[in-house]
Amino acid sequence: MSVIVKMAKSKKSKDFRGLELPDPYGHGFERIEDPLEQTRQQWEKLEQRRQLVGNITRNKFLLFWRSIAGLSLAFFSLLGVLFPQQIAQNRNLVFLLPVPILLATLPSIIASESAWHAMQARLSLREQGGFSNGSKHALRVQPGMDRILDGLRDHRRNNLVSTVLIGLSLGLMLLSLSPPPGSVAWNLALIIAMSSGFLYTFHAQHTLDYVRQLGDRFPNLVFHSPTHHPTQLGSILGDLLVTHLDPDLYLEWNDWKKEFERSLIPGYDKRQALERLLYILYLHNEDVLKTQRVPEELSVFMKRDSVKRILLTDESTFNWRTLQRLISHARAWQPSAFYILDRLQNDLLSGKPELIRAKWRMDAAVDDKSIDGSANLFISLNNQTFESRHVKVEVLVPNGEPKSRDHRFELKPCPPPRHGIKLSNSNDEDALDWIPRYLEKGVVLWINVAWNRKFYGRSDIQVILRDDEGIILESQVLTTFVESNSADNTRERIKRLEKARRIGELSIPSVEFF
Secondary structure, three states, X not given: OHHHHHHHHHHHHHHHHOOOOOOOOOOOOOOOOOHHHHHHHHHHHHHHHHHHHHHHHOOHHHHHHHHHHHHHHHXXXXXXXXXXXXXXXXXXXXXXXXXXXXXHHHHHHHHHHHHHHHHHHHHHHHHHOOOOOOOOOOHHHOOOHHHHHHHHHHHHHHHHHHHHHHHHHHHHHHHOOOOOOOOHHHHHHHHHHHHHHHHHHHXXXXXXXXXXXXXXXXXXXXXXOOOOOOOEEOOOHHHHHHHOOOHHHHHHHHHHHHHHHHOEOOOOOHHHHHHHHHHXXXXXXXXXXXXXXXXXXXXXXXXXXXXXXXXXXXXXXXXHHHHHHHHHHHHHHOHHHHHHHHHHHHHHHHOOHHHHOOOEEEEEEEOOEEEOOEEXXXXXXXXXXXXXXXXXXXXXXXXXOOOEEEEEEEEXXXXXXXXXXXXXXXXXXXXXXXXXXXXXHOEEEEEEEEEOOOOOEEEEXXXXXXXXXXXXXXXXXXXXXXXXXXXXXXHHHHHHHHHHHHHHOOOOOOOOOO
């Protein structure tokens, strides 16, 4: 009997084993079970919305209307106080005001909220390895990430203040329709609405530069500032560009750099190749190098079939225009570093005797204005002999903290050209060959100098080059003006960053490789 029961149970279990649970989702409604894929899809939607609405918000008409919307409400409120009876006869027109007011405030709110949530989703994806390479990165603890998140919070905070002010003004205008025209309640409501409208106008003007930052292809770049940087740069363009990348974009840069190195002609130095590429794009952006000349210069060190994939693809994070944008972005932060690069180019092109015959070449540049008692000092050194030499650089800063500092290192030999060279030459070595070589074999120092907080005004900085025996080889004196933090300096830098962003939004030039 027990055997029969067991056989029946076994047969019954086999029958049920072949059955499947019913699918509550119809065809085309399959549910995605992978939470990582859900987060990725959510981030893609938020990113598309952020760029779309952000660029709409940056429209010149909407920016203008945003800056005067509060002023228009204040003007209508003033008319209500001065001419209550006439305004009361057309009071129904007030109900049309919410539409243009929403047009002034809603796009900025949507763009800012999308940017905030897109950032949270991207941080989560980075922590879980949700991108192509599968590597996990804790971006929240990276230097500079707190500043980026604070910048996004500032956008949300500005939108909150704007919404409260414009909502208070509009609400009181609607509320003023209830009491009799010209009464105390009528006038009080309109006066408060007028005051709120003026406050909104001032706030909108003050935050207009922040609104222009919305919809950026690189959403975190404008909020990032280099809190950490090396004292000795291997090159000016490459290391400066990397230093000014935000932590998330830096990961993308490392992936692109590996792909770029695979596109090089075998045997070409990787560091000099990257510096040469950036220098070519920098000269093209400055209209020094013509577009038709760029393909020929790139083919010197890059495989022709790889150039299109590396530089000429719009969908690529780093292409011709975005690299030019990043170079200009670094220049907006550190203009004095590019003074050194431009002077090196001019010296090599001119073939000055003092350059050709000198054993050393030292150049230095400092910020014209030192904000909050600190400045960036850049020093470029080259050993123009045929042997390696040990030298010491001494920086003296009167009233500085510290007042002096020393840097010792060994300089590789880098003999200069025997005569002036051309910027671009197909048959002989040109500036595009010499400048990356000079920067790679020389030393570029990036030093932060600081003064006492109580010190303001003109200050001299002396840079002294000594050999092992302490003999002075060369000396330069630089001048800067130490100032307190100024909104004008911040505004000027924001304008330079905005100009750099417009470069990245230009179309990629159409070039052909033969």
